Amino acid sequence: MGTDLSSSTFAVTGSMGKLATFALSFLFVLVLSSLIPSTEAYDSLDPNGNITIKWDIMQWTPDGYVAVVTIFNFQQYRHIQAPGWILGWTWAKKEVIWSMVGAQTTEQGDCSRFKGNTPHCCKKDPTVVDLLPGTPYNQQIANCCKGGVINSWVQDPANAASSFQVSVGAAGTTNKTVRVPKNFTLRAPGPGYTCGIAKIVKPTKFVTQDGRRTTQALMTWNVTCTYSQFLAQKTPTCCVSLSSFYNDTIVNCPTCTCGCQNNATQPGSCVEGDSPYLASVINGPGKNSFTPLVQCTSHMCPVRVHWHVKLNYKEYWRVKIAITNFNYRMNYTQWNLVIQHPNLDNLTQLFSFNYKSLTPYGGINDTAMLWGVKYYNDFLMEAGPYGNVQSELLFRKDPSTFTFEKGWAFPRRVYFNGDNCVMPPPDSYPWLPNAATRLTSTMMMALFAALAWLLIYV
Template identity: 70%
Template sequence: MASPLAFSLLAFLVFSSLASIAEAYDSLDPNGNITIKWDIIQWTPDGYVAVVTMYNYQQYRHIQSPGWNLGWTWAKKEVIWSMVGAQTTEQGDCSKFKGNIPHCCKKTPTIVDLLPGTPYNMQIANCCKGGVISSWVQDPANAASSFQLSAGLAGTSKKTVRAPKNFTLRAPGPGYTCGPAKDVSPSTFLTSDGRRKTHALSKDMEHYLYILPVSCTEDPYMLYSPYLAYAVNDPSKSSYAPLVQCTSHMCPIRVHWHVKLNYKDYWRVKIAITNFNYRMNYTQWNLVIQHPNFDNLTQLFSFNYRSIAPYGDINDTAMLWGVKYYNDLLMEAGPYGNAQSELLFRKEPSFTFEKGWAFPRRVYFNGDNCVMPPPDAYPWLPNSSPRLRFPSFVLMVVLWAALALSLIHHL
């Protein structure tokens, strides 16, 4: 006999005014990094042509809109003659050049990706996504971003070329710091007809970008009425600043963990994610949830599942995301701004409903960490399906807990 349970957990993603320092080491993704590879594919009269590729080897953190922003410092007096698949944000002082003017003359150029829909003759493979890069686990086919540049005044051989230094990556989410560069084997490329492989002309340079300690800064909300539709399209407001539906919690995202049913050998949880932000469609969203019973997950509906298992054989951390073309797009605030799933867990000898055991230990939404303050009390419920019917006021206990998100700002 199954008995209904109704205690739930809400994860509110909010702009926190807490000033705290996050750890650089991510215990749920200890080997996550972004790797930059610099391939010289052709020599030119005063330099070379290179393909620069960023690989996102983070398990669950995407680089989201408005996308990546890559910079470096040239080792000598290099300039960028031309680019394909990206562009610099500034041209710099090119006054010493007459006739053929470089694309960029800055000592420290800043590069941004081109947008989808860029003309075909300005594209290369893995470019033109508006700077958005998916995580390696969720969408490996879109976990890289590339562009091509022609560098001048740069040396024309392996002996005279100097690698750029002081790489920086600015992107939504955590900040990144660059590890030391090293030479690696040349990459392999296909010719334009796709029938022949070619190699880069020299050893490549590879950088690893790791997550930096970051601080959280105050970003207070204004109270908007859900009926003020004109405010959504107000050109004076940033398109990425949240415009939140008027609710009691005033949070842009709510994650609802609801312990729904208690069977003799199993228990069932319903997860509902609701988007209250009028300005954001979360494409390819994901949840990372830490709970000791994920090793006994037996069935999952309408979500994808991947065990992260950061501690080897201990399977207590799951990555969940929507099924492609079905619920991988979490729509902006409105009747379709939600995604739901149910999880069926098998019980083990240590299973208990006491003292909040049924709730997650940690919750991440799109890589943002939620901090859960403990409630004053948890409901004490039976560990197995009861034979006698419990009073309705016990069965309908609802526990609401707010998880304050410290949004991570890029440096």
């Protein structure tokens, strides 16, 4: 019996060991998979936002086709900013680009196998950029030549697309012989976008200018690209500070939010606003680069958003918002701000900003998009005395939810130009003056327990 018991115990222990090993292995794989960035990005405030690349074949040629490629920005508030989009792909066969209108490749590649007419690009993996404004008219098509800048469709729908025409050779000449390109990439202008595979869809239909006739593409395929702020940059680009009329405390952006001063790995990464050498630094060798040159601050962010609870009325309350640009190398044209707060459903009046309600959760009106008034404050200038814009919001109080307690009056999330800004920790928010004297439920329970102990044992 002893031997049998020992054997069975050993068997059970062995099984338990295998189970534990399996559990640890599963946990390891789960943790590892969570650390690997997903190719599918998801923005909870813009769950359906994406960049769609539509490739429409308009004409067959003796050795290929002519296509119009359009990049649509279906993101509600995220622009493609200067220096603009950079599009790439890999040809499925040995295709070449004979010519382009409205865009160009950055490299021609090796075209030595061609005699006579030389293609525009012979690379297996071409890289395409938009042409600049002012391009001669005969090199343009509709929606081209904006330096690769594409605005969001909510803020500026007329400029939410960019197009170019491409003549492709050494390709298929029918729907059955043409092959869709692979490995699409989109930089806008840096990393952040992940593109899926090209999918053949129903041919696009076009309406003539007089509206009396409809034509359609010979063949169409779409590519969808989604954005991830984690892939775009490892450090934040903006932060939020807070203040209120009922508390003298000003809660600044967390220290070193976007970097730290005197960083040994990045010396000279900021410049003092009152430095006598400020002009020479700004106009130095890097003046035409888009690398941020920020004013020295404790947070080192290019942009700070300040939310100030300004006034309290009987039926209303007022907030002042100020956006400050600390970047000496960036003018933010067509900037926007997205704010999440439960009282936005009762926003009554907005001063000097445009406003649109966003309902990312299907009917819950707690998210708003704000942007400047054209020709007035839609241009957020570089760091300096004019590098800020501000407005005020007037809210109607909802008796069932309104309170100044526990930081309720401050936003839940803030985005600037589509990037999530870092908020201060909730325990640092400006509280009501009598908040310090209040006892939380946990403290009350601890106090009652202590009193009970004293009554019983003392």
